[in-house]
Amino acid sequence: MQTSLIRKIIFDEKSRSLLVQTLVIGLFAVFIYLIVQQTAYNLEKRGISSGFDFLNMSAGYDISIRLIPFTSEDTHLRAYFVGLLNTLLIAICGCFLATILGFLVGIIRLSTNWLFRNIAYVYVEFTRNVPVLLQIILYYSILLHLPKTKQAIPIFENFFLSNRGLFSPSPIFKDGFSIVAWSFVLAIVFTFFLKKSLKKKQEVSGKQYPIFLINSAIIIFTPIFVYYIMGRPLDFELPVLKGFNFKGGMVIKPEFIGMLLGLSIYTAAFISETVRSGIISVSKGQREASQALGLKSNLVMRLIVIPQALRVIIPPLTSQYLNLTKNSSLGIAIGYADLVHGFGGISLNQTGRAIEIMLMVMLTYLTISLTISVFMNIYNKSVQFKGNA
Amino acid sequence: MTSLGIQNISRNKYYNWIIKNLFSSWTNSLITIVALIFLYEIGSFFLNWAVFSADFRVNFNGEAIVDRTYCSKNIMPGEYGACWAIIYARWNQFMYGLYPIEEAWRVNFVYALLPLAIIGILFDKIPFRKYFIYFTFIFPFIAYFMLYGGPGLSVVGTNKWGGLLVTLFLGVTGIGLAFPLSIILALGRRSKMPIIKSLCVVFIEFIRGVPLITLLFTANVMLPLFLPDGVNPDNLLRALVAVTLFQSAYMAEAIRGGLQAIPKGQIEAAQSLGLNYWQTTRKIILPQALKIAIPPIVNTCIGLFKDTSLVLIIGLFDLLGIGRAALADMTWTKLYYEVYVFISLVFFLFCFGMSRYSLYLEKKLKTDNS
Numbered sequence: 159m160q161t162s163l164i165r166k167i168i169f170d171e172k173s174r175s176l177l178v179q180t181l182v183i184g185l186f187a188v189f190i191y192l193i194v195q196q197t198a199y200n201l202e203k204r205g206i207s208s209g210f211d212f213l214n215m216s217a218g219y220d221i222s223i224r225l226i227p228f229t230s231e232d233t234h235l236r237a238y239f240v241g242l243l244n245t246l247l248i249a250i251c252g253c254f255l256a257t258i259l260g261f262l263v264g265i266i267r268l269s270t271n272w273l274f275r276n277i278a279y280v281y282v283e284f285t286r287n288v289p290v291l292l293q294i295i296l297y298y299s300i301l302l303h304l305p306k307t308k309q310a311i312p313i314f315e316n317f318f319l320s321n322r323g324l325f326s327p328s329p330i331f332k333d334g335f336s337i338v339a340w341s342f343v344l345a346i347v348f349t350f351f352l353k354k355s356l357k358k359k360q361e362v363s364g365k366q367y368p369i370f371l372i373n374s375a376i377i378i379f380t381p382i383f384v385y386y387i388m389g390r391p392l393d394f395e396l397p398v399l400k401g402f403n404f405k406g407g408m409v410i411k412p413e414f415i416g417m418l419l420g421l422s423i424y425t426a427a428f429i430s431e432t433v434r435s436g437i438i439s440v441s442k443g444q445r446e447a448s449q450a451l452g453l454k455s456n457l458v459m460r461l462i463v464i465p466q467a468l469r470v471i472i473p474p475l476t477s478q479y480l481n482l483t484k485n486s487s488l489g490i491a492i493g494y495a496d497l498v499h500g501f502g503g504i505s506l507n508q509t510g511r512a513i514e515i516m517l518m519v520m521l522t523y524l525t526i527s528l529t530i531s532v533f534m535n536i537y538n539k540s541v542q543f544k545g546n547a
Numbered sequence: 548m549t550s551l552g553i554q555n556i557s558r559n560k561y562y563n564w565i566i567k568n569l570f571s572s573w574t575n576s577l578i579t580i581v582a583l584i585f586l587y588e589i590g591s592f593f594l595n596w597a598v599f600s601a602d603f604r605v606n607f608n609g610e611a612i613v614d615r616t617y618c619s620k621n622i623m624p625g626e627y628g629a630c631w632a633i634i635y636a637r638w639n640q641f642m643y644g645l646y647p648i649e650e651a652w653r654v655n656f657v658y659a660l661l662p663l664a665i666i667g668i669l670f671d672k673i674p675f676r677k678y679f680i681y682f683t684f685i686f687p688f689i690a691y692f693m694l695y696g697g698p699g700l701s702v703v704g705t706n707k708w709g710g711l712l713v714t715l716f717l718g719v720t721g722i723g724l725a726f727p728l729s730i731i732l733a734l735g736r737r738s739k740m741p742i743i744k745s746l747c748v749v750f751i752e753f754i755r756g757v758p759l760i761t762l763l764f765t766a767n768v769m770l771p772l773f774l775p776d777g778v779n780p781d782n783l784l785r786a787l788v789a790v791t792l793f794q795s796a797y798m799a800e801a802i803r804g805g806l807q808a809i810p811k812g813q814i815e816a817a818q819s820l821g822l823n824y825w826q827t828t829r830k831i832i833l834p835q836a837l838k839i840a841i842p843p844i845v846n847t848c849i850g851l852f853k854d855t856s857l858v859l860i861i862g863l864f865d866l867l868g869i870g871r872a873a874l875a876d877m878t879w880t881k882l883y884y885e886v887y888v889f890i891s892l893v894f895f896l897f898c899f900g901m902s903r904y905s906l907y908l909e910k911k912l913k914t915d916n917s
Contacts, residue, residue, distance in 0.1 A: 272568035287898035
């Protein structure tokens with residue numbers, strides 16, 4: 159009787175799976191319990207206090223690269239936000255630059271010119287087979303060995319490149335500039351609706367409108383027009399060499415430039431490969447058919463090839479953006495004050511709250527990763543095939 | 548007559564190739580010329596720096612270079628290129644770290660056996676493959692004994708390990724340990740049991756959602772907190788734990804791709820023959836799925852191999868860490884480009900080799916199927 163019950167449990171799929179899962183979750187719970195127990199014991203023995211109260215204590219260190227004001231008297235919580243903003247800043251700038259560079263290289267890789275496409279190939283192979291950390295450190299040390307500020311290299315007259323970073327003019331917004339900014343936003347919204355209505359008209363009448371030209375003209379000229387009407391409410395403060403340093407303007411630190419170069423040059427190599435394979439994936443027949451219909455080559459590219467290639471490109475592109483964002487944590491190696499360097503490094507050393515801080519840092523990265531995935535998935539859905547299941 | 552004709556055709560072939568690929572139109576010709584100038588400028592600059600006006604072991608006076616002040620470029624600035632003497636001077640550290648030099652033969656021995664240990668996995672049509680595979684399973688024990696020491700060999704602590712040894716150790720061991728773990732994770736993620744599935748999904752997505760550096764930090768700072776008093780893994784072991792978990796999540800996703808590519812008919816056919824889940828998985832599904840998944844698995848391995856350089860941030864001396872240590876030494880400081888170019892080249896050789904292997908496999912698999 160009893161053996162038959164055991165037999166039933168083991169050989170019946172449902173009850174067996176229930177048994178296995180109960181066992182697994184039980185073992186997992188015991189494992190977690192033991193670790194928590196041991197950790198609590200270890201923490202007590204070493205006299206490490208726990209809790210999140212340290213977030214309100216003063217940080218006691220300075221962060222040189224920051225988007226919001228920060229002094230050493232500010233709290234660790236503020237240090238966290240300074241780091242988070244720096245991480246987001248480098249991630250966004252890096253993704254932007256890597257995308258442009260990656261698309262460019264990917265298209266060059268498909269050039270009919272043998273020499274041209276092989277130069278791109280060599281670039282791709284050399285950058286993606288060398289660790290990104292090594293590249294970041296290499297570019298950073300090149301930047302640090304630029305001439306001193308006194309012999310800074312001028313670029314376009316008002317930019318100066320030196321071992322302390324890139325000195326550039328800083329904008330001064332006078333009153334009325336917000337109106338210019340708003341006119342820019344309004345112009346974009348307006349062109350969006352204009353495009354829709356013109357498309358509708360085109361569908362009804364068959365007449366083609368130069369939508370792209372009209373819209374770019376509106377987006378470019380509206381703010382310029384408003385800018386002059388408002389009496390040019392924007393000034394630039396130019397950097398001027400005084401003594402050993404530049405006064406005025408703003409400076410882009412070599413840490414930031416090094417990170418940006420390293421991350422975007424490295425990621426661009428991967429993006430170029432996805433772009434290349436995306437464009438290749440569009441069958442030749444599609445191109446030939448559209449040429450047979452009499453489309454010009456730029457229209458073939460814009461209306462036929464790119465929309466279909468995007469379907470293939472978007473998913474791997476998303477994972478490249480995720481990789482870039484995660485790789486931005488390497489700023490710690492050259493002193494770029496991102497989340498891991500400031501909050502995860504210095505705050506951790508000062509407070510000793512390793513568990514709390516690492517938990518916060520990891521959850522932050524998870525949130526960023528998830529957000530990027532969600533947005534890219536939405537975009538991905540919008541470019542996928544519609545209608546036919 | 549015929550030979551002349553063939554010659555003519557073949558000359559035409561080259562001529563045609565050049566016209567077609569380099570000078571097919573005005574813009575193409577322009578691009579070719581610009582590219583040639585670009586190549587010439589970059590190539591001549593680099594070759595000049597790295598080879599023609601570089602120092603290898605002696606400077607332009609013929610003196611042996613013992614520190615950076617002997618480098619030609621530091622004696623006559625602006626006229627000479629790289630000073631490769633730093634690589635010679637630090638060669639032992641690049642290869643073995645602080646491993647006692649009289650024991651370095653042990654590391655060399657392991658380096659020499661490593662190709663034998665992996666050749667059986669990489670290629671399936673070599674003679675005596677079975678024995679190579681056996682050796683693959685014995686190799687970790689030999690390597691551990693030779694590197695760490697034991698009866699008959701003096702013990703060399705892992706704090707003395709460094710350079711290429713640490714890079715290869717983390718790369719090879721991390722991949723080796725992650726492989727079985729990743730198969731379990733991939734199967735778990737496709738399991739029909741909701742609890743097992745969700746545990747695997749959470750683990751994989753968590754690891755893939757955070758940067759490796761945070762895992763390394765966590766392992767470095769928090770692993771001692773999790774463990775009982777007597778157990779205190781050294782730094783290298785902590786890094787290895789982080790690297791293994793990291794790699795297993797990525798590899799599991801690659802294997803999952805392979806599993807998904809197996810048609811359902813295969814499973815159903817196996818079940819109808821009376822095979823149970825484990826028999827089906829082991830004999831039917833996994834052999835096919837892993838074969839399909841090898842190229843993406845190799846890609847994750849390339850990624851991991853590059854990522855081992857991150858351990859320098861937690862204070863281990865891998866290849867890059869040793870390079871930075873060499874630059875921190877006052878006798879050799881400021882020879883950045885030499886050191887970084889050398890290390891890049893080492894990483895490039897390994898990673899490029901792996902990516903070529905992955906391409907070779909992809910091609911082979913394609914012909915197998917058609």
